[in-house]
Amino acid sequence: MSVMTSRWPGVVRQHLAALRALLVLTVLTGVLYPLVVMGIGQMLFPDQANGSLVRNGEQVVGSSLLGQAFVDAQGNPLPQWFQPRPSAATDPSVKNDPGCNPLFSGASNLGPSNPVLLKSIQDRRAAVAAFDGVPAASVPPDAVTASGSGLDPDISPAYADEQVNRVARARGLDPAAVRALVAAHVQGRPLGILGQPRVNVLTLNIAVAHLH
Amino acid sequence: MSTAEAGWLQAGLLVSALALAYRPLGDYLAHIFTTTRHWRVERGIYRLIGVDADADQRWPTYLRSLLAFSVVSVLLLYGFQRLQAHLLLSLGFPGVKADQAFNTAASFVTNTNWQSYSGESTMGHLVQMAGLAVQNFGSAAVGVVAVIALIRGFARSQTDRVGNFWVDLVRTVCRLLVPIAAVFAVVLIAGGVVDNFSAGHAVTTLAGQHQVITGGPVASQEAIKELGTNGGGFYNANSAHPFENPNPFTNLVEIFLLLVISFALPRAFGRMVGDNRQGYAVLTVMAILWAGSVAGISFFESGYHSGAALAAGGSLEGKEVRFGIPASTLFSASTTLTSTGAVNNAHDSLSPFGGGIAMVNMMLGEIAPGGTGSGLYGILVLAVVTVFVAGLMVGRTPEYLSKKLRAPEIKLASLYILTTPALVLIGTGLAIALSGEQASILNPGPHGLSEVLYAFTSASNNNGSAFAGLSVNTVWYNGVLGVVMLLSRFVPMIFVLGLAGSLASQRAVPASAGTLPTHRPLFIGMLLGVVLIVVALTYFPAEALGPLAEGLH
Numbered sequence: 001m002s003v004m005t006s007r008w009p010g011v012v013r014q015h016l017a018a019l020r021a022l023l024v025l026t027v028l029t030g031v032l033y034p035l036v037v038m039g040i041g042q043m044l045f046p047d048q049a050n051g052s053l054v055r056n057g058e059q060v061v062g063s064s065l066l067g068q069a070f071v072d073a074q075g076n077p078l079p080q081w082f083q084p085r086p087s088a089a090t091d092p093s094v095k096n097d098p099g100c101n102p103l104f105s106g107a108s109n110l111g112p113s114n115p116v117l118l119k120s121i122q123d124r125r126a127a128v129a130a131f132d133g134v135p136a137a138s139v140p141p142d143a144v145t146a147s148g149s150g151l152d153p154d155i156s157p158a159y160a161d162e163q164v165n166r167v168a169r170a171r172g173l174d175p176a177a178v179r180a181l182v183a184a185h186v187q188g189r190p191l192g193i194l195g196q197p198r199v200n201v202l203t204l205n206i207a208v209a210h211l212h
Numbered sequence: 213m214s215t216a217e218a219g220w221l222q223a224g225l226l227v228s229a230l231a232l233a234y235r236p237l238g239d240y241l242a243h244i245f246t247t248t249r250h251w252r253v254e255r256g257i258y259r260l261i262g263v264d265a266d267a268d269q270r271w272p273t274y275l276r277s278l279l280a281f282s283v284v285s286v287l288l289l290y291g292f293q294r295l296q297a298h299l300l301l302s303l304g305f306p307g308v309k310a311d312q313a314f315n316t317a318a319s320f321v322t323n324t325n326w327q328s329y330s331g332e333s334t335m336g337h338l339v340q341m342a343g344l345a346v347q348n349f350g351s352a353a354v355g356v357v358a359v360i361a362l363i364r365g366f367a368r369s370q371t372d373r374v375g376n377f378w379v380d381l382v383r384t385v386c387r388l389l390v391p392i393a394a395v396f397a398v399v400l401i402a403g404g405v406v407d408n409f410s411a412g413h414a415v416t417t418l419a420g421q422h423q424v425i426t427g428g429p430v431a432s433q434e435a436i437k438e439l440g441t442n443g444g445g446f447y448n449a450n451s452a453h454p455f456e457n458p459n460p461f462t463n464l465v466e467i468f469l470l471l472v473i474s475f476a477l478p479r480a481f482g483r484m485v486g487d488n489r490q491g492y493a494v495l496t497v498m499a500i501l502w503a504g505s506v507a508g509i510s511f512f513e514s515g516y517h518s519g520a521a522l523a524a525g526g527s528l529e530g531k532e533v534r535f536g537i538p539a540s541t542l543f544s545a546s547t548t549l550t551s552t553g554a555v556n557n558a559h560d561s562l563s564p565f566g567g568g569i570a571m572v573n574m575m576l577g578e579i580a581p582g583g584t585g586s587g588l589y590g591i592l593v594l595a596v597v598t599v600f601v602a603g604l605m606v607g608r609t610p611e612y613l614s615k616k617l618r619a620p621e622i623k624l625a626s627l628y629i630l631t632t633p634a635l636v637l638i639g640t641g642l643a644i645a646l647s648g649e650q651a652s653i654l655n656p657g658p659h660g661l662s663e664v665l666y667a668f669t670s671a672s673n674n675n676g677s678a679f680a681g682l683s684v685n686t687v688w689y690n691g692v693l694g695v696v697m698l699l700s701r702f703v704p705m706i707f708v709l710g711l712a713g714s715l716a717s718q719r720a721v722p723a724s725a726g727t728l729p730t731h732r733p734l735f736i737g738m739l740l741g742v743v744l745i746v747v748a749l750t751y752f753p754a755e756a757l758g759p760l761a762e763g764l765h
Contacts, residue, residue: 018280020261029349030342034432041401049407065454070419102426105449107530107558109681111655112518121523141526148452148557154533193221195460196536
């Protein structure tokens with residue numbers, strides 16, 4: 001401790017020590033630690049560290065981890081693409097934002113008894129059933145509920161299967177071939193027990209676009 | 213394999229990993245705080261700070277050092293956010309406005325990590341990395357050092373010294389948090405968590421839409437956010453965001469991280485008081501409460517226990533497909549029981565009873581296993597009360613770990629237990645009574661009350677998770693919740709350190725035939741009973757009007 005500060009009252013000295021401690025910790029945990037981690041990450045796992053980008057040919061078309069909307073300019077779902085889950089990640093200042101907007105990640109936060117939520121589940125069920133030409137009862141739960149992030153890149157294998165006929169019809173493809181493609185894109189549980197089986201919508205759609 | 217089978221095996225894998233870590237990590241923790249040797253880098257830090265690392269402090273000095281560190285932390289973090297526009301990597305964001313900057317500074321310094329802001333549209337990379345994340349380390353360490361001082365109170369006798377705050381702080385950061393966080397941050401990157409300085413780059417999606425791929429130093433912050441039971445997400449969606457938690461593997465890693473220190477601390481406690489069985493007794497109570505909560509939330513989420521689940525065919529509103537229900541409920545139970553508050557699904561959309569259990573988890577006082585350090589001191593205070601109650605039954609002066617529990621100790625323990633419920637219930641009552649603040653409520657009916665009750669429960673227990681439908685970015689909520697977080701963190705800590713000083717000054721009394729053994733099933737059962745009765749008596753009326761009313765409707 002320097003001669004000058006030792007003459008100051010205890011409480012001031014304590015806060016000066018605290019300030020110095022905080023600055024030292026900031027350098028250690030707020031600068032060195034994240035930079036070292038980033039350096040190692042960029043060196044060993046550059047694809048992951050930079051957002052698991054997905055290319056269609058040469059063109060980067062998104063991230064395999066971020067859901068994206070497959071809609072036309074009016075916000076209507078396009079029948080030739082597998083559709084993701086409903087999304088609450090919308091820009092409130094944009095009318096008819098189709099969701100999956102990474103600048104506004106988030107959930108609906110609607111409570112489990114909220115009439116607004118119950119009505120939107122019913123509406124989505126009717127819309128999906130009509131769009132896919134299936135009975136309302138066979139629309140799976142993930143098709144009618146908004147995800148936690150609004151960016152869910154996956155759908156359940158059941159929802160992917162349920163969309164096969166509509167996608168095949170819109171593209172003039174054999175439904176069996178599309179169904180086989182879906183089956184090949186089902187990701188099982190890691191280690192057989194973690195999480196739930198799922199289908200990544202973006203990679204499935206890239207594959208289906210290349211199916212002839 | 214059925215979803216339920218996979219879910220239980222997944223929980224079993226987690227328990228096995230935690231069990232494997234218990235002894236080595238607990239022993240290492242005990243070593244950190246008992247060795248007299250300093251690392252060379254630590255000596256350098258002590259010189260920079262200007263403290264004598266070999267001088268132990270009396271408890272008031274220890275407390276004043278802790279408070280000084282926290283006060284300076286709040287002020288610096290507040291200033292950092294306010295000045296953001298003038299700093300590097302601000303992504304063009306303006307300075308955070310005063311009420312929100314205060315709320316956020318209080319939130320991160322108190323290990324709450326309540327977020328009235330949305331990360332991706334408020335905070336630049338530098339503020340996240342060198343401001344918020346620094347407090348993820350600092351606040352976690354402050355919790356750890358407080359319980360270490362309390363343990364020394366039990367372990368030492370006839371001394372007025374409880375340790376050196378600066379040494380404990382620096383060792384917790386350098387020897388515990390930074391090494392573990394660094395290793396797991398890289399593991400998370402390997403799993404897909406992003407870590408870069410990108411300001412976001414626009415792409416044209418497959419269907420011709422415009423999408424901005426966000427970036428940021430996420431993995432380094434994610435690792436300490438879980439390890440330090442902090443919980444403040446880099447992005448608004450927190451651990452539901454695929455860039456924070458990309459797959460079921462990273463999900464399990466994150467749950468492991470947020471539990472591992474708090475579950476290993478009882479081992480350090482047992483070691484430091486010289487009887488490992490004492491650690492196992494506390495661990496057992498924590499584990500029973502944790503397992504019960506996991507089972508409870510899982511039960512109510514996996515069936516059709518809400519209108520939404522019934523209508524949709526499953527409780528998937530606010531949940532991610534890659535996690536499904538078991539990996540979501542495992543996260544929800546663990547995060548609300550540890551004062552972490554990170555979420556991988558939207559708690560506001562949990563079934564009424566599922567959300568109710570999440571709330572009760574916090575109301576337990578964050579003790580099963582609780583936040584880093586704060587969980588263990590919380591349950592030790594309840595153990596003190598339990599021993600006291602047992603002493604009343606047989607008419608003897610109660611002793612715990614060879615220390616007599618006299619009037620001063622019981623007063624401190626009682627004050628500790630009263631602080632949090634007072635803040636929760638008075639705060640909720642005020643928010644409901646003020647008509648202006650009712651406008652913040654999103655959902656109608658009893659669920660609206662639940663949103664407010666959840667907010668004050670979360671802030672007062674330094675959890676940080678939310679029924680996020682409540683619009684809390686108002687001057688009133690930012691101010692009041694900020695004050696609540698500060699009071700609920702530091703007032704109980706005053707009592708804990710007072711207790712540490714009071715216990716350390718005593719002479720150890722040898723155990724006699726009338727001493728209640730505190731490592732046997734009888735004591736474990738009594739401690740469980742005290743925990744549950746205290747919570748039930750305190751919160752039942754509020755729970756009845758919120759989640760119970762909604763669930764039974």
